[in-house]
Amino acid sequence: MKQIFKNITIVIAFLFVLPTVFAQLDIINAAEYKALVKSDKNVVTVHAGKAKNYNANHLKGSILISYKDTDQKGDIKGLMMSPQDLAKFFGESGISETNTIVLYDNGSQKYSTRMYWLLKYLGAPNVKILHKDKDEWRKARLVLVSTPTKGKATTFTPSVDASILALMADVEASKDDANMVLIDVRAANEFDGTEEKSNGHIPGAININHKDFLTESEAFKSADELKALVEKAGATSDKTIILYCTTSIRGAVGYVAFKNILEYPNVKLYDGAEQEWITKHKLEK
Structure with a gap:
C-alpha cells in the first residue's frame, strides 16, 4: 500500500513539472547533448556563430554555418533568403529537415536562436539549441577541436511555417x-x-x-x-x-x-x- 501511495505521489509530481519540461525540450544542456549524440546517429551539430570562433575551436564533428550566410543580397541588411534558396543552402551545407539539428554559438544565444528560427520557419521539426557554457561542457567532457568538418550535401525539403x-x-x-x-x-x-x-x-x-x-x-x-x-x-x-x-x-x-x-x-x-x-x-x- 505504501508503495502504491509512493508511486501515485511520483506521478502527481511529474505532472506538475511536465509543462516546464516540454516547454524547454528544444533547449538542451551539455549532458543531454552528449547523450543525444550517442543515441541518435541522425544528429547534425551546427556552429552558427562567426568563422573566427569556429576556427579557434568547436565541438568535434560540428559544421560551420554562419548566420550571415543565410542573408540575401540587396540594399536592406539582414533579410533572409527566400525559402527555396535557404533550403538549397542548408542542403548543400549538409542539413536535411529529417535530421536532428543541434545549434550553438559563442554563448551569446544570438546566432543559435536566429538559425533556430530560420529552420523552424522552413518547417524542420527537430531542432535543438545548446548553450555554450564552458563549465557544463567541461563537466560533460565535450571534445573541442580546431580541425573543420565539412557537411555531406543532402536535400532539404521546406514546409514553410508562415x-x-x-x-x-x-x-x-x-x-x-x-x-x-x-x-x-x-x-x-x-x-x-x-x-x-x-x-x-x-x-x-x-x-x-x-x-x-x-x-x-x-x-x-x-x-x-x-x-x-x-x-x-x-x-x-x-x-x-x-x-x-x-x-x-x-x-x-x-x-x-x-x-x-x-x-x-x-x-x-x-x-x-x-x-x-x-x-x-x-x-x-
Missing part, C-alpha cells in the same frame, strides 16, 4: 491593435535614439533588452522570471507578440524565450526589422 514570420503589414497593424505587442529588443539607448547610430524605434513598440531574457552566464532565465519580466511590460500570453531589432538577430533571442520557455502560442519575428522599416517609414524617438 505563422512565425511578421511582415511589415503586421507591424503597421500592431500600433492600433490592443491584441498585438511589438517588442524592440535592442538596448535602451538604441530604442530611444540616444545611441549615435540609432534613429529610434518603430512607433508603438515597447522595449525589452534581449539580454534581459538571459542570466549572467547568458543561459535563458526560468519561466517564472521571464513571465514576471514580460507581463510587467504588458506582453501577456493572450496577445500576438512581434519581436525585432536592427536585423532581427537579437530578436530571435526573444522569440525563443516567448515560444519555448513561456510557451506563448502566437509569437512572430519581424525579419525585415528596423532596416526594412526605415526604407518606407520614419522611426520614433
Whole structure:
C-alpha cells in the first residue's frame, strides 16, 4: 500500500513539472547533448556563430554555418533568403529537415536562436539549441577541436511555417491593435535614439533588452522570471507578440524565450526589422 501511495505521489509530481519540461525540450544542456549524440546517429551539430570562433575551436564533428550566410543580397541588411534558396543552402551545407539539428554559438544565444528560427520557419521539426557554457561542457567532457568538418550535401525539403514570420503589414497593424505587442529588443539607448547610430524605434513598440531574457552566464532565465519580466511590460500570453531589432538577430533571442520557455502560442519575428522599416517609414524617438 505504501508503495502504491509512493508511486501515485511520483506521478502527481511529474505532472506538475511536465509543462516546464516540454516547454524547454528544444533547449538542451551539455549532458543531454552528449547523450543525444550517442543515441541518435541522425544528429547534425551546427556552429552558427562567426568563422573566427569556429576556427579557434568547436565541438568535434560540428559544421560551420554562419548566420550571415543565410542573408540575401540587396540594399536592406539582414533579410533572409527566400525559402527555396535557404533550403538549397542548408542542403548543400549538409542539413536535411529529417535530421536532428543541434545549434550553438559563442554563448551569446544570438546566432543559435536566429538559425533556430530560420529552420523552424522552413518547417524542420527537430531542432535543438545548446548553450555554450564552458563549465557544463567541461563537466560533460565535450571534445573541442580546431580541425573543420565539412557537411555531406543532402536535400532539404521546406514546409514553410508562415505563422512565425511578421511582415511589415503586421507591424503597421500592431500600433492600433490592443491584441498585438511589438517588442524592440535592442538596448535602451538604441530604442530611444540616444545611441549615435540609432534613429529610434518603430512607433508603438515597447522595449525589452534581449539580454534581459538571459542570466549572467547568458543561459535563458526560468519561466517564472521571464513571465514576471514580460507581463510587467504588458506582453501577456493572450496577445500576438512581434519581436525585432536592427536585423532581427537579437530578436530571435526573444522569440525563443516567448515560444519555448513561456510557451506563448502566437509569437512572430519581424525579419525585415528596423532596416526594412526605415526604407518606407520614419522611426520614433
